[in-house]
Amino acid sequence: MDSRVSRNDCIPVVSDGLEQLALEEIARRVRLNTPPRVLDMPCGEGSRAVAMARLGADVLAVDVPPLEGSVRGRALVAGVADHVRFFSTLKIGVALLEALPEGVFDLVFCHYGIHPLPYGEAAQTLRGLLKRLRIGGKLFVSAYGLHSDLGEAYADADKPVAERYCRLTPARARSYNLPGSVCLYTERDLVNLLIHIGGGVLRTFTSTHGAVKGIAVRI
Numbered sequence: 279m280d281s282r283v284s285r286n287d288c289i290p291v292v293s294d295g296l297e298q299l300a301l302e303e304i305a306r307r308v309r310l311n312t313p314p315r316v317l318d319m320p321c322g323e324g325s326r327a328v329a330m331a332r333l334g335a336d337v338l339a340v341d342v343p344p345l346e347g348s349v350r351g352r353a354l355v356a357g358v359a360d361h362v363r364f365f366s367t368l369k370i371g372v373a374l375l376e377a378l379p380e381g382v383f384d385l386v387f388c389h390y391g392i393h394p395l396p397y398g399e400a401a402q403t404l405r406g407l408l409k410r411l412r413i414g415g416k417l418f419v420s421a422y423g424l425h426s427d428l429g430e431a432y433a434d435a436d437k438p439v440a441e442r443y444c445r446l447t448p449a450r451a452r453s454y455n456l457p458g459s460v461c462l463y464t465e466r467d468l469v470n471l472l473i474h475i476g477g478g479v480l481r482t483f484t485s486t487h488g489a490v491k492g493i494a495v496r497i
Contacts, residue, residue: 290329295483296491297326300387300418301333307384308334314384317410320370320391324349324362330387331358338379340365371395375406383411387418390489393460397440397471400461405475411496417477419492424462426488428454432462439467465490 289305292298307314318327319340327339327349339349343366353362367374370391386407392400408417422428424442428450429435434442443461451457463471465482468490472479477494484490 289333292326292329294420295485296418296420296493297387297389299481299493300385301329303385303416304330304333304335312384315381317378317383317386317407319367319374319386319388321345321349321364322389324352326387326389327362328352328356328358331361332356335361335385337362338365338383339363340367340370340374340378342366342368369394370403371399372402372406375403375410378410381410382415384415385418386411386415388420389418390420390422392419393422393462394456394458395461396443396459397461401471401475404471404477408475408477408494408496413496415496416480417472417494417496419468419472419494421463421468421490422454422460423484423488423490424464424467425484426462428460428488429462435462439463439471463490465492468492 289301304314313334316330316335316337318337321327321339321341323345324339327337330337339362346364346366349364353359428446431447434444443459445459446456465484469479469482472492472494478497480493480495482492
């Protein structure tokens with residue numbers, strides 16, 4: 279038996295509600311003896327990918343090249359280097375879908391990956407990710423919210439989401455390191471987006487800081 283397989287009381291408690299639900303889903307699948315294959319993008323410095331791997335998942339972690347050392351290092355220290363692979367990309371988007379290694383996933387975790395994209399490309403990207411899931415696989419998505427501090431003085435606030443794509447105020451752009459144009463979402467926008475790409479919406483919610491998050495299943 280894989281030594282990574284964990285009991286319920288070993289599931290780490292994290293501050294991000296969507297990540298917590300993903301970790302619980304991984305643990306549930308492992309208990310059913312179906313260790314999942316997970317796509318984590320963008321993965322940041324790798325702490326989430328490592329937590330997923332420690333629960334029993336095999337993780338493909340995707341982000342920009344400078345983060346590869348951090349991801350590999352964290353996985354090595356945690357003893358899960360054989361279960362976390364890094365895939366380098368300069369940008370999350372439609373072009374990445376064609377470059378990803380072949381194969382299907384049980385879970386896709388897209389953490390604040392769609393806001394730099396115009397709505398149309400975000401929809402194409404998520405639709406492509408949904409198609410990379412097995413039937414019954416789950417897509418976890420988070421996006422920066424229109425009704426958060428990022429939305430203050432956001433020039434496109436009154437536009438429909440399909441036309442909403444502009445720069446943040448200079449102060450917000452510096453604070454969040456978001457120098458380019460972004461699309462901000464309401465929770466309803468995210469629900470409609472997940473329906474639009476063909477997903478079965480299981481749950482959506484808004485965090486205390488105004489970020490919107492959702493889970494869709496491939497049906």
